[in-house]
Amino acid sequence: MTKTRRNLILNCASLVVLFGILWLFQEYGTEYQIRILNNIAVFITLAVSYNLVNGICGQLHLGPNAFITIGAYTSALLTMSPTEKQMSFIIKPLIWPLSVIQVPFWISLIMAGTVATVFAFFISFPVFRVRGDYLAIVTLGFGEVVRVLCNALQSVTNGPLGLKGLKPYTNLWWSWSIAIFTIIVIQRLINSSWGRAMKAIRENEIAAQAMGVDPFKHLMMAFLISAFFSGVAGGLLAHLITTISPTLFTFFLTFNLLIIIVVGGLGSTTGAVIGATLFAWGGEALRVVESPMDIGPIHIPGIPGMRMVLFSVILMVVIIFARRGITGRNEFSWDWLLGKLSFGSR
Amino acid sequence: MTTKIFLQQLSNGISLGSLYGLVAIGYTMVYGILRLINFAHGDLLMVAAYTAIYGITLFSLPWYVSFPLAIIITGIIGILLDKCAYKPLRDAPRISLLISAIGASFLLENLALVIIGGVPKAFPRPEVFAKVIEIGGIRIQMLTIYTPIITLILLFGLLYIVFHTKVGKAMRAASVDFETTRLMGIDLDRIIAFTFLLGSSLAAAGGVMWAMKYPQVNPFMGVIPGLKAFIAAVLGGIGNIVGAVLGGFLLGLGEILLVAFMPEMAQYRDAFAFAILILVLLFRPTGIMGEPLVDKT
Amino acid sequence: MATLGSALFEARNLTMKFGGLVAVNNFSLRLEGGELMGLIGPNGAGKTTIFNMITGNLVPTSGNVIWQGEDITGLPPHKITAKGIARTFQNIRLFADMTVLENVMVSFHYKIKASFWHAMLGLNKYRREEERIRERSINLLREVGLAHLAGEKAGALAYGQQRRLEIARALATSPKLLLLDEPAAGMNPQETMELADFVRKIRDSFNLTIFLIEHDMKFVMGLCEWIKVLDYGNTIAEGTPEEIQNNPEVIKAYLGEPKYATG
Numbered sequence: 001m002t003k004t005r006r007n008l009i010l011n012c013a014s015l016v017v018l019f020g021i022l023w024l025f026q027e028y029g030t031e032y033q034i035r036i037l038n039n040i041a042v043f044i045t046l047a048v049s050y051n052l053v054n055g056i057c058g059q060l061h062l063g064p065n066a067f068i069t070i071g072a073y074t075s076a077l078l079t080m081s082p083t084e085k086q087m088s089f090i091i092k093p094l095i096w097p098l099s100v101i102q103v104p105f106w107i108s109l110i111m112a113g114t115v116a117t118v119f120a121f122f123i124s125f126p127v128f129r130v131r132g133d134y135l136a137i138v139t140l141g142f143g144e145v146v147r148v149l150c151n152a153l154q155s156v157t158n159g160p161l162g163l164k165g166l167k168p169y170t171n172l173w174w175s176w177s178i179a180i181f182t183i184i185v186i187q188r189l190i191n192s193s194w195g196r197a198m199k200a201i202r203e204n205e206i207a208a209q210a211m212g213v214d215p216f217k218h219l220m221m222a223f224l225i226s227a228f229f230s231g232v233a234g235g236l237l238a239h240l241i242t243t244i245s246p247t248l249f250t251f252f253l254t255f256n257l258l259i260i261i262v263v264g265g266l267g268s269t270t271g272a273v274i275g276a277t278l279f280a281w282g283g284e285a286l287r288v289v290e291s292p293m294d295i296g297p298i299h300i301p302g303i304p305g306m307r308m309v310l311f312s313v314i315l316m317v318v319i320i321f322a323r324r325g326i327t328g329r330n331e332f333s334w335d336w337l338l339g340k341l342s343f344g345s346r
Numbered sequence: 347m348t349t350k351i352f353l354q355q356l357s358n359g360i361s362l363g364s365l366y367g368l369v370a371i372g373y374t375m376v377y378g379i380l381r382l383i384n385f386a387h388g389d390l391l392m393v394a395a396y397t398a399i400y401g402i403t404l405f406s407l408p409w410y411v412s413f414p415l416a417i418i419i420t421g422i423i424g425i426l427l428d429k430c431a432y433k434p435l436r437d438a439p440r441i442s443l444l445i446s447a448i449g450a451s452f453l454l455e456n457l458a459l460v461i462i463g464g465v466p467k468a469f470p471r472p473e474v475f476a477k478v479i480e481i482g483g484i485r486i487q488m489l490t491i492y493t494p495i496i497t498l499i500l501l502f503g504l505l506y507i508v509f510h511t512k513v514g515k516a517m518r519a520a521s522v523d524f525e526t527t528r529l530m531g532i533d534l535d536r537i538i539a540f541t542f543l544l545g546s547s548l549a550a551a552g553g554v555m556w557a558m559k560y561p562q563v564n565p566f567m568g569v570i571p572g573l574k575a576f577i578a579a580v581l582g583g584i585g586n587i588v589g590a591v592l593g594g595f596l597l598g599l600g601e602i603l604l605v606a607f608m609p610e611m612a613q614y615r616d617a618f619a620f621a622i623l624i625l626v627l628l629f630r631p632t633g634i635m636g637e638p639l640v641d642k643t
Numbered sequence: 644m645a646t647l648g649s650a651l652f653e654a655r656n657l658t659m660k661f662g663g664l665v666a667v668n669n670f671s672l673r674l675e676g677g678e679l680m681g682l683i684g685p686n687g688a689g690k691t692t693i694f695n696m697i698t699g700n701l702v703p704t705s706g707n708v709i710w711q712g713e714d715i716t717g718l719p720p721h722k723i724t725a726k727g728i729a730r731t732f733q734n735i736r737l738f739a740d741m742t743v744l745e746n747v748m749v750s751f752h753y754k755i756k757a758s759f760w761h762a763m764l765g766l767n768k769y770r771r772e773e774e775r776i777r778e779r780s781i782n783l784l785r786e787v788g789l790a791h792l793a794g795e796k797a798g799a800l801a802y803g804q805q806r807r808l809e810i811a812r813a814l815a816t817s818p819k820l821l822l823l824d825e826p827a828a829g830m831n832p833q834e835t836m837e838l839a840d841f842v843r844k845i846r847d848s849f850n851l852t853i854f855l856i857e858h859d860m861k862f863v864m865g866l867c868e869w870i871k872v873l874d875y876g877n878t879i880a881e882g883t884p885e886e887i888q889n890n891p892e893v894i895k896a897y898l899g900e901p902k903y904a905t906g
Contacts, residue, residue, distance in 0.1 A: 193776065
């Protein structure tokens with residue numbers, strides 16, 4: 001049996017196991033468990049696509065929340081029925097074609113990704129004229145601009161009121177299928193000649209260009225692909241939370257994604273997946289520190305912000321003392337796992 | 347629009363602009379030496395504002411003691427910020443340094459949230475600043491007049507330090523060539539600490555005046571002024587102190603006049619600054635007073 | 644200006660000013676093809692600036708770069724590489740966290756015929772091409788004597804090996820003209836001698852024209868057939884190694900100075 005064949009079989013088998021587990025949760029799990037599993041999948045999609053720009057291309061992009069917002073609004077506006085839209089838009093009516101269109105969920109997700117990609121295309125021209133700190137601040141600014149626009153363009157976004165009462169279309173099948181699809185696409189890209197060119201830009205842009213790599217073209221490519229999946233994930237989130245507003249996807253969300261990929265291991269898809277899982281799961285567990293507690297007779301009131309303090313400290317500790325995060329730039333492979341197992345059994 | 351209203355708006359713009367300028371100086375100085383956007387710089391406004399409040403309310407200090415004290419304490423916190431978040435990363439890839447800066451910013455904000463709480467606190471405005479006077483039919487708060495004056499005094503003081511003292515000379519040397527300065531036996535860590543002290547103190551002065559101008563203090567009050575001030579620094583030409591103040595004035599004036607002339611644009615005010623940033627980066631990345639980059643291949 | 648016949652490469656009156664400072668003044672050079680040309684001059688004479696103008700990292704203040712009769716002045720570096728001009732860097736610029744093999748494979752990327760979609764769909768057209776790139780990269784590594792290190796991280800190589808990898812990587816872009824920026828910097832006399840042989844060897848086996856900057860006089864004198872001397876941005880002499888060695892201007896400007904360690 002060749003290695004490729006073996007890996008294919010193992011991959012398929014683990015997918016079957018994964019979806020088997022998901023089915024069990026779907027049937028017997030609590031609503032809370034299902035929500036966390038959905039969150040994990042969405043965060044995997046977000047982190048893996050975010051890592052493409054930050055970890056693989058080495059550019060500190062701080063605006064994924066903008067693309068998530070765009071995706072969420074696009075998808076939501078497309079799945080709401082014309083009557084629902086008419087009832088929601090009480091300040092200003094929704095502009096025509098959007099007011100009458102209603103499409104199935106999956107089309108709305110593709111559109112969410114597409115619209116996010118179109119925005120990414122236009123913003124990439126100013127973004128990739130600069131590098132480093134400037135790139136960070138321009139992308140961050142784009143996130144702010146999108147928030148301002150969501151508030152201001154009431155005839156498209158319903159302004160500060162947001163969109164409510166979305167159908168909870170997002171379920172485990174949708175969220176996990178998309179997460180796995182994202183991982184496959186991004187991994188293929190990273191391991192291709194194009195991915196190699198992107199890493200070369202990260203390692204040394206001047207040298208990469210001297211070897212014939214067009215930095216703008218490749219950075220833009222990564223940026224657009226990343227935006228597409230962020231947009232799709234935004235659509236998933238919208239139909240998971242069922243209510244969206246301009247203040248929902250702020251820089252906070254970007255900060256969380258940054259923690260995920262840094263803790264996981266900047267530049268590693270495996271790291272992004274591990275980071276996303278830990279975050280979505282551990283983040284829920286950490287809610288304890290913000291809720292009121294009674295230890296014996298002592299009552300400790302909930303402390304809002306405590307989680308973020310912990311997250312910031314974790315981020316700084318990792319970046320200062322353990323810059324490689326959990327996985328470094330290594331990726332999971334069956335060779336590695338089987339190697340570990342056989343070593344263990346020896 | 348009448349001349350009166352125009353003059354009123356003009357004075358508002360200058361006062362807002364000088365606050366941006368004060369904060370922008372810190373960005374520009376740190377960037378000049380470390381080539382780092384100190385993301386946490388804006389949050390020092392918040393630190394200064396809270397310190398000033400507690401000086402007055404908790405320790406019943408008069409404002410002329412509490413305010414300078416707040417400025418000094420914030421300056422020291424600026425040094426600590428460098429020591430904890432940036433110094434361990436001097437030789438690390440730049441992306442790590444930036445991530446650490448973002449982490450530091452969130453840490454400061456959320457520490458304030460945990461310790462003080464999210465409910466905005468009213469800032470006690472001393473009568474000297476709160477008083478409203480009338481000049482030729484225009485009603486102006488004394489603060490609006492004092493702010494640009496204080497800014498200019500601080501600017502000249504800073505320029506004196508940078509251009510006429512030994513430590514200033516070392517700072518300028520470090521901003522031209524970090525490595526060579528180190529090789530010449532100058533203690534760079536002290537120079538950097540001093541830079542943070544100066545930059546943070548100026549941000550603190552800006553923060554106290556900002557809190558008097560908008561007397562609602564909350565843990566996130568520094569975020570937007572911080573971003574705007576950074577844009578002002580880029581607009582003026584990053585690394586250039588006079589440019590930072592100039593950029594601040596231009597941005598402040600631009601914002602106020604935009605809203606004054608086109609009231610329907612008011613909701614786009616925060617986007618305006620970023621539009622400026624993108625335009626500057628597209629057409630004149632070195633800003634108004636910046637020097638062109640020299641070949642470094 | 645009419646094209647002047649068969650020159651492979653021509654630099655016409657290249658001038659570069661930074662603010663008030665003239666870094667390079669009226670530099671001209673004509674290469675017919677197959678030469679081994681050297682450029683020497685004291686530190687800060689503007690040698691690397693000339694390279695940067697040729698490779699598009701800097702746009703000259705005035706003057707033109709002509710490649711096979713075509714004006715390529717001001718094209719971005721990756722387009723100039725695609726035309727057939729490759730370079731190495733004075734301060735080594737490898738992709739440190741990528742393997743030695745990957746370092747070389749990057750250089751084949753710009754010529755790839757399969758589209759991005761072929762790669763994403765895993766089509767044969769892309770797979771075959773990727774396989775061919777891998778084979779050719781390994782062959783190239785064999786040629787420079789690094790094949791046994793193909794799987795190592797480039798950053799982990801010894802200094803001399805890193806210099807070789809830089810050259811291998813440049814060769815992988817299939818250049819006609821190769822620019823070497825201080826290839827012998829930091830090498831001991833033994834390594835320098837080996838490098839000279841190596842440069843001659845690749846010139847012949849890859850059918851190259853080589854234009855190099857060097858500090859090490861012995862290296863340049865022994866290797867190059869024609870030498871230009873630069874001082875404060877001006878070309879002060881040119882000729883065969885013997886002529887240069889006996890030129891009083893050169894001796895005054897360069898050879899007369901005490902020789903410092905390279906750097």
